[in-house]
Amino acid sequence: MIQSDLHSYLFAIAQEKSESIKNHVPDIKAIAVTGSVASGFVYPSSDIDIIAYVENTISDQLKKYVDQDLQICQGKIIAVTEEVLAVNYWVHQIKCEVVYFSERFVCRKLDSLLEDYDISLNTHTVATGLLKARTLYDPVGLIKGWKARLSQYPEELATVLIKSNLDFFPEPVLKASYMERSDHLYVIEGKLRNQDKLLSILCGLNRMYHPGKWKSVRQIYEQMSIKPINLEHRMNMVWQLPMEESIELLSELIYETLDLIRIHRPDIDITSVIND
Numbered sequence: 001m002i003q004s005d006l007h008s009y010l011f012a013i014a015q016e017k018s019e020s021i022k023n024h025v026p027d028i029k030a031i032a033v034t035g036s037v038a039s040g041f042v043y044p045s046s047d048i049d050i051i052a053y054v055e056n057t058i059s060d061q062l063k064k065y066v067d068q069d070l071q072i073c074q075g076k077i078i079a080v081t082e083e084v085l086a087v088n089y090w091v092h093q094i095k096c097e098v099v100y101f102s103e104r105f106v107c108r109k110l111d112s113l114l115e116d117y118d119i120s121l122n123t124h125t126v127a128t129g130l131l132k133a134r135t136l137y138d139p140v141g142l143i144k145g146w147k148a149r150l151s152q153y154p155e156e157l158a159t160v161l162i163k164s165n166l167d168f169f170p171e172p173v174l175k176a177s178y179m180e181r182s183d184h185l186y187v188i189e190g191k192l193r194n195q196d197k198l199l200s201i202l203c204g205l206n207r208m209y210h211p212g213k214w215k216s217v218r219q220i221y222e223q224m225s226i227k228p229i230n231l232e233h234r235m236n237m238v239w240q241l242p243m244e245e246s247i248e249l250l251s252e253l254i255y256e257t258l259d260l261i262r263i264h265r266p267d268i269d270i271t272s273v274i275n276d
Contacts, residue, residue, distance in 0.1 A: 007042045013091055014048050017098065018136040024065045027055040029103055030142040032133035039132060039219065047095035051129055053142060057082045057102050103142065106130075110149060113209075117157045119164055119200070125212030153207045159268065161204030162261060165197040166273045171251040178243050187247070191238060194250055198235075201257055202227055205264055226264055228256040 014033040021028055035049035036042050054062065058080065066077065066087055075089035078097075083105035089096045109126045112118040127150055135143050169190035177183040177190070199217070203210050205226045211217065221232045228234065234253060238246045258270050 006044070006046075007037065007040055010037045010042055010046060010048055010094065013094060013096065014050055015136060017048075017050055017089075017091065017096060018052075020069070021050075021052055021065075021098075022137055025052070025054065025062050027059065027062075028137070029053045029055050029140065030135070031137040032130075032135045032143055034129045034133040036216065038134040039216075041216070041219065047097060048091070049129075050096065050098045050136075051133060052098060052100045053103055053106060054100055055103055057104075058085045058100060062100060101126075106146065110146060113157070114149065114152070114154055117154060117160045119157075119161055119210070121210060121212040124210040127209040128211050131209065150209070153209075158204040158207050159265075161210070162201050162265060162268055165200040165204075166270065168194050168197055168254055168273070171247055174247045175244060178247070184243075187243065191246065191250055194254065195235060195238065198253060198257055201261070202231075205257075205260060226260055228253055228260070 011033065014037055018031045018033075021031055030053045032038070032051050033049065034051055036046045037048050062085065063080075066085065069089070070076065070087070073089045073091055075087060075096075077085070077087050079086040083102040085100040087098050087100075089098065106126060109118075109123050113123050113127055118124075130143065130146050131150055133143060133147075138144060174187050174190045178187045199220075200210055202208075202224055203220075206224045208220070208223065211220050218232055221227065221235075224231070231253075234249060238250050238253075240246075241249060258273060261268055261270055
């Protein structure tokens with residue numbers, strides 16, 4: 001199946017699921033598909049990610065609908081609180097995840113993000129899911145309003161994202177851990193942490209919300225106008241080169257990113273990081 005046909009097929013399944021939710025959940029306010037199906041970049045292994053927003057808390061009627069649905073489709077509930085219900089289904093042999101959020105939960109998350117400059121990945125994931133979403137049902141413009149609010153990216157959030165991620169694992173520590181103690185797992189942990197901090201800083205420099213996970217990060221790199229040269233290739237090479245070379249490559253990326261901070265955010269003091 002060619003990519004365009006596959007995308008149409010997956011999108012049709014998402015629409016079918018959306019219609020079912022609309023017909024069985026009385027307090028549904030909006031529904032959207034997000035992830036790869038929303039972006040159009042799909043593969044044979046792609047799943048379907050649907051986000052649905054209800055007016056109040058997760059109701060008994062919604063739980064009953066999900067339970068009845070799970071008797072028809074293979075799947076399971078993977079998370080449930082008063083304001084969130086996440087369900088995995090297999091629909092036509094395609095994995096489909098539906099996450100129900102209360103309207104109040106999303107409003108609180110956006111307040112935390114845009115007014116308190118929350119940098120927790122959980123909060124940013126809610127934002128990026130919304131921004132990437134392709135609306136399936138939104139009669140009162142709920143999703144449209146949230147997207148408009150997220151388009152006003154606070155400068156203070158960018159500042160916090162950058163400043164909070166300047167504490168990198170030092171290159172000498174990583175090299176010594178590998179060469180003197182052969183502590184491979186510790187070095188891997190350090191490399192992962194440094195890459196995640198680089199991603200956070202670059203999101204701040206580009207006034208982007210953190211994706212919250214590494215899946216499909218290529219699309220995030222492509223959206224960035226401020227970044228080290230050949231960022232995607234070099235971030236991947238960190239995991240393909242011999243350990244000592246990979247540590248040096250990661251350090252190069254860190255120093256180049258610090259140079260970008262100096263150019264684009266001269267108000268942020270990075271002296272202590274350079275000296276370390």
